[in-house]
Amino acid sequence: MSLEQFMNEAISPWLKEDGPDSDIVMSSRVRLARNFEDTPFPLIAEEEQMDNILSFFKEEFNHQTYNQYKDFEFVRMADLNSTEKQVLVEKHLISPHLADKSKYGATLISKNEQVSIMVNEEDHIRAQLYFPGFQLEKALQQAFELDDWLETKINYAFDENRGYLTSCPTNVGTGLRASVMMHLPALALTRKINRMLPAINQLGLVVRGIYGEGSEAIGNIFQISNQITLGRSEEDIIEDLKGVVEKLIEHERHARSILLDQSSLELEDRVFRSYGILQHSRIIESKETAKCLSDVRLGIDLGFISNISKSILNELVVLTQPAFLQQYAKKMLTPNERDVFRASLIRERFTMEQKEEY
Amino acid sequence: MECQECHQNPATVHFAQVINGEKSEIHVCQQCAKDKGYVSQEEDAYSLHNLLSGLFNSGSNTMQQQSLRKREETLQCDKCGMTYQQFARLGKFGCASCYHTFADHLNPLFRKVHSGNTLHEGKVPKRAGSNIYQRKKLRDLKVKLQQAIADEAFEDAAGIRDQIKSVEKSLHREEEGEDS
Numbered sequence: 001m002s003l004e005q006f007m008n009e010a011i012s013p014w015l016k017e018d019g020p021d022s023d024i025v026m027s028s029r030v031r032l033a034r035n036f037e038d039t040p041f042p043l044i045a046e047e048e049q050m051d052n053i054l055s056f057f058k059e060e061f062n063h064q065t066y067n068q069y070k071d072f073e074f075v076r077m078a079d080l081n082s083t084e085k086q087v088l089v090e091k092h093l094i095s096p097h098l099a100d101k102s103k104y105g106a107t108l109i110s111k112n113e114q115v116s117i118m119v120n121e122e123d124h125i126r127a128q129l130y131f132p133g134f135q136l137e138k139a140l141q142q143a144f145e146l147d148d149w150l151e152t153k154i155n156y157a158f159d160e161n162r163g164y165l166t167s168c169p170t171n172v173g174t175g176l177r178a179s180v181m182m183h184l185p186a187l188a189l190t191r192k193i194n195r196m197l198p199a200i201n202q203l204g205l206v207v208r209g210i211y212g213e214g215s216e217a218i219g220n221i222f223q224i225s226n227q228i229t230l231g232r233s234e235e236d237i238i239e240d241l242k243g244v245v246e247k248l249i250e251h252e253r254h255a256r257s258i259l260l261d262q263s264s265l266e267l268e269d270r271v272f273r274s275y276g277i278l279q280h281s282r283i284i285e286s287k288e289t290a291k292c293l294s295d296v297r298l299g300i301d302l303g304f305i306s307n308i309s310k311s312i313l314n315e316l317v318v319l320t321q322p323a324f325l326q327q328y329a330k331k332m333l334t335p336n337e338r339d340v341f342r343a344s345l346i347r348e349r350f351t352m353e354q355k356e357e358y
Numbered sequence: 359m360e361c362q363e364c365h366q367n368p369a370t371v372h373f374a375q376v377i378n379g380e381k382s383e384i385h386v387c388q389q390c391a392k393d394k395g396y397v398s399q400e401e402d403a404y405s406l407h408n409l410l411s412g413l414f415n416s417g418s419n420t421m422q423q424q425s426l427r428k429r430e431e432t433l434q435c436d437k438c439g440m441t442y443q444q445f446a447r448l449g450k451f452g453c454a455s456c457y458h459t460f461a462d463h464l465n466p467l468f469r470k471v472h473s474g475n476t477l478h479e480g481k482v483p484k485r486a487g488s489n490i491y492q493r494k495k496l497r498d499l500k501v502k503l504q505q506a507i508a509d510e511a512f513e514d515a516a517g518i519r520d521q522i523k524s525v526e527k528s529l530h531r532e533e534e535g536e537d538s
Contacts, residue, residue: 040438040453082366089368096368122450148484156483157454160490163478165454169464170471172457174480204473218359230468231475286360322360335365 003348006328011315012091012113012130018310019133023301024249026181026221026314029092030139030238031128032147033166033175035157041167042104042120050104050120057119061108066149067142069110072117077105083332086323092130097121115146122167123175125150134245136178136238143176144234163230173230178238180245185220185298186255187248193222196251204228205244219290219317224248260302271299278316279350283336284343289320308353316346363390435459492529496522 019025035041039049054076062074077085077098085099088107093116098105101120108117118126127146131139157165163173171177187193197207208223224245226237259267274295277284284292297313299305318324320342326333329341359369367387433442440452442460451457457464468476482490499522506515 035454037454041451043448043450044438044440044452086366144481147481151483151485155485158483159454159457159478160493161477162457163480165451165457167450169449169451169467172468173472173475173478176480228472228475230472231477231479233480236479322365338365 003328003345004352007315007319007349010087010091010319010324010327012093014112014114014130014132015314015318016311017132019131019135021249022133022310024183024252025134025245026132026183028131028133028135028139029128029179029181030136030143031126031177031179032143032164033123033171033177034125034127034147034150034154034164035166036124037155037157039124042101042122042124043167045120047104053120053124054104054106057106057108057117060153061117066110066115067145069112069115069146071111072108072115073111075107075109077102077107083323083326087327090318090321090323094118095121095126117146117150123171125154134180134249136180136242136245140176140178140234140238170227171229174232174234174237176229176234176237177225178241179223179225180241182222182224182245182248182252183220183294183297184222184248184252185294186259187252188220189259190255192251192255196248200224200244203240203244205241218287219294221290221294256298256302267302268299268304271295271302271304275299275305278346280347281343283339284346285339286320286322286342289316289342289346293317308350312349312353316349319345319349359385361385361387361390363387363393433459433463489529489532492525492532496525496529499525 015027019027036053039045039053042050058074061072064072066072075088077094080088085094085102088094089096089099091113093109093113094105094107095118098107098118098121104120106119108119109115114131115127115129118128127143127150129139129143129146159165164175166172166175184193187196200207204227206225206227208225224241226241228237232240274292277288278292278296293313293316296305296308297310300308300310300313319328322333322338325338325341325345328345333341361367361369362384363386367389369385370388371391372383372385431443434440435452435456436459437455438452440456442463445451445456445460451460465476482494499518503515503518503522506512506518
């Protein structure tokens with residue numbers, strides 16, 4: 001398969017679009033946790049009960065169209081091999097937790113991969129929507145519509161005082177986890193981010209690396225999300241998060257302009273060195289790839305680089321991860337083989353872009 | 359980032375190691391961290407579940423606390439069979455009914471996890487019916503009334519009292535309608 005053909009299948013269509021403030025906010029996500037009223041939560045449910053939920057989703061929602069999200073496809077984890085499951089994790093369509101629960105886990109994915117509804121994860125239902133750029137309110141509004149659609153067929157576990165009842169006490173109430181993925185290279189370079197993170201935590205928000213809980217921010221990509229789900233309305237939760245993200249955008253832009261004023265040449269040198277490494281290296285590890293992609297992304301945003309589009313970088317963030325490399329190579333690769341394969345895939349991608357220019 | 363040992367799972371344990379003055383960074387998954395002896399079982403005690411379950415046991419040992427614990431020992435959800443002790447250990451509920459069974463013991467936990475909040479303020483499922491909306495409105499109005507009285511804003515208080523009466527009336531009508 002050609003790289004172009006593979007990419008078309010590998011990259012979620014929504015990821016190719018540009019959203020508001022996309023020089024800093026890469027994507028916005030809203031997730032709602034819901035459960036069936038009369039079935040024990042997946043943690044202790046019996047096999048038959050989990051199987052009933054799977055059958056219900058398959059019958060009611062497979063190949064259904066909701067709003068503009070066409071053709072939901074029902075995918076059982078048990079029908080996928082471990083690389084295929086890992087690919088879904090790397091595309092952020094399912095959680096690592098769901099990938100592990102192979103027997104009774106499933107997901108409904110919309111055709112453009114913007115919506116995925118995980119079934120039998122920690123909760124019976126975890127519905128999530130992605131939007132490119134900074135679009136939290138739109139994501140919430142559409143998540144509410146999706147929720148209403150699911151609710152036409154499902155009696156949710158709900159209590160007047162406690163709200164939506166979830167397996168973990170940290171999700172009870174709204175069941176809402178809203179998050180944004182932010183690229184903050186200038187705040188990281190100037191080490192200002194270290195001073196800001198504790199303040200963000202004090203506001204009831206959590207900052208994590210790109211792969212969620214416990215992961216570090218590789219490639220200067222930070223995920224910011226709400227922690228509190230009880231006692232505040234969904235709109236208020238989104239408003240709080242939005243306020244902090246707006247501040248971070250402002251600080252990042254300010255830090256970028258100071259860097260440009262005070263050390264433009266050094267910054268340009270850093271950007272082009274990283275661009276050179278991506279274009280010419282023969283062996284490259286994932287950590288160095290993430291660092292170089294961050295530098296080149298900054299270079300495009302600052303206008304140093306104009307002959308490639310930012311969507312290539314979004315693609316490469318996904319394509320250079322282990323499961324994707326193996327999927328493209330159609331075989332298991334050792335870590336060293338992956339570093340070689342990764343370098344060649346990145347070179348190939350840049351060459352393709354140059355060809356397209358003529 | 360992937361685990362540098364198994365190259366399969368995402369790395370969730372990160373630390374720096376200094377051997378003979380040489381510093382190196384280690385990024386591994388939970389399993390490899392345990393297998394390679396990077397973390398002991400005790401360190402695992404800082405996981406979310408264990409932190410959560412720790413919140414249940416942070417009270418003092420007064421007589422009142424002891425009798426509360428006695429009651430906790432016998433608590434068991436009759437729908438899913440989860441005992442209060444299992445819940446405290448796992449930090450997870452077994453089913454929706456656990457919320458009712460353990461209701462008397464949950465406020466301190468929710469307060470700690472959700473910055474002092476114990477009551478839901480958000481979306482209500484349409485199927486749950488409109489009287490949940492009305493009851494919530496009534497609750498909000500009563501809080502507002504108390505505030506208005508405290509602020510000595512008696513004109514506002516009179517207006518809020520009228521609103522309370524009208525919500526109570528419609529709620530009463532709805533409940534009677536449901537009964538018949």
